[in-house]
Amino acid sequence: MQISEAESVVMEVLWQRSPQTSEEVVAALGERQEWQEATIKTLLNRLLNKGAIEAQKDGRRYLYRPKLRREDWVMGESESLLARLFDGRVAPLVAHFSQHRRLSAADVAELRRLVDSLDDSQAGDAGHDRDE
Numbered sequence: 001m002q003i004s005e006a007e008s009v010v011m012e013v014l015w016q017r018s019p020q021t022s023e024e025v026v027a028a029l030g031e032r033q034e035w036q037e038a039t040i041k042t043l044l045n046r047l048l049n050k051g052a053i054e055a056q057k058d059g060r061r062y063l064y065r066p067k068l069r070r071e072d073w074v075m076g077e078s079e080s081l082l083a084r085l086f087d088g089r090v091a092p093l094v095a096h097f098s099q100h101r102r103l104s105a106a107d108v109a110e111l112r113r114l115v116d117s118l119d120d121s122q123a124g125d126a127g128h129d130r131d132e
Contacts, residue, residue, distance in 0.1 A: 001050060001068060001076070008073075009033065010043045014053060015070045019063035 003011060013028045014020060020028070026040050044064060047053045055062040079088075086092040094111065097103050103111075
């Protein structure tokens with residue numbers, strides 16, 4: 001599912017707290033965006049048409065909630081970025097950021113921990129395969 005950058009801002013509001021009325025979404029976005037109410041309602045309608053959110057009638061208003069999980073959206077966006085720019089591979093992405101000095105010492109330490117945990121889990125999987 002393709003979600004535009006503007007639509008993702010609306011989704012973030014709904015991912016943080018749901019359900020919400022359009023007025024609540026407008027109020028939440030009014031604090032961080034300079035969008036008119038009509039723009040936000042248009043974005044809500046686009047998201048409804050795409051099936052990313054659903055609306056439930058509640059008296060004279062609608063309550064909006066996400067159908068698309070944030071984790072699923074992030075995974076799709078990540079895979080799309082990797083495919084478009086790095087031939088689907090993570091290592092060249094990390095190399096790109098390291099070459100352009102975009103990795104802090106904390107980032108490097110976290111990457112080391114992730115790689116170590118991957119090594120540990122793969123070693124455990126390999127040992128499991130031998131047992132079978």
